[in-house]
Amino acid sequence: MGSTTTLRIARQYVDAVSAKDFGTVVGLFAEDVVWHQPGDNRFSGTHRGAATIGEMFDGMMAVTEGTFELGSTGEPMVNGALVAVPVRFSAKRDGVEMGMHGVDLLRIEGGRIAEVWLFSAGQQGEDEFWGVA
Numbered sequence: 001m002g003s004t005t006t007l008r009i010a011r012q013y014v015d016a017v018s019a020k021d022f023g024t025v026v027g028l029f030a031e032d033v034v035w036h037q038p039g040d041n042r043f044s045g046t047h048r049g050a051a052t053i054g055e056m057f058d059g060m061m062a063v064t065e066g067t068f069e070l071g072s073t074g075e076p077m078v079n080g081a082l083v084a085v086p087v088r089f090s091a092k093r094d095g096v097e098m099g100m101h102g103v104d105l106l107r108i109e110g111g112r113i114a115e116v117w118l119f120s121a122g123q124q125g126e127d128e129f130w131g132v133a
Helices: 003-018 022-027 050-063 123-130
Strands: 029-037 045-048 069-072 077-079 082-093 096-109 112-120
Touching: 003 022, 003 069, 003 077, 003 082, 003 096, 003 112, 022 029, 022 050, 029 050, 045 050, 082 123, 096 123
Parallel strands: 029 112
Antiparallel strands: 029 045, 069 082, 077 082, 082 096, 096 112
């Protein structure tokens, strides 16, 4: 698979997350996708399978009453099967606002997103925002 296809899939991912179209996001995943959510909060950890990750998205939207937003802050950067996407995300919860930069790192294989690692510029603040389950 060439870098053009990898870049196209990464852009589809960013566009769908930005539009809060999580059904499309999940549709871009390989069946056995692995998602690495950083930190020490209710959503942290390694999540396996599109359905499980979809449930995590639903949980984030529920906790933030639909205010969670993510958008790309620059062009995706491709290195083989890996794509680094600079992002900014924000949300409101219980009168508290969170907003920070990060990077979503995607591994794309066979035309599908096979693995995702997220990085947050202020992990402690993100942990405090999401809290524990």
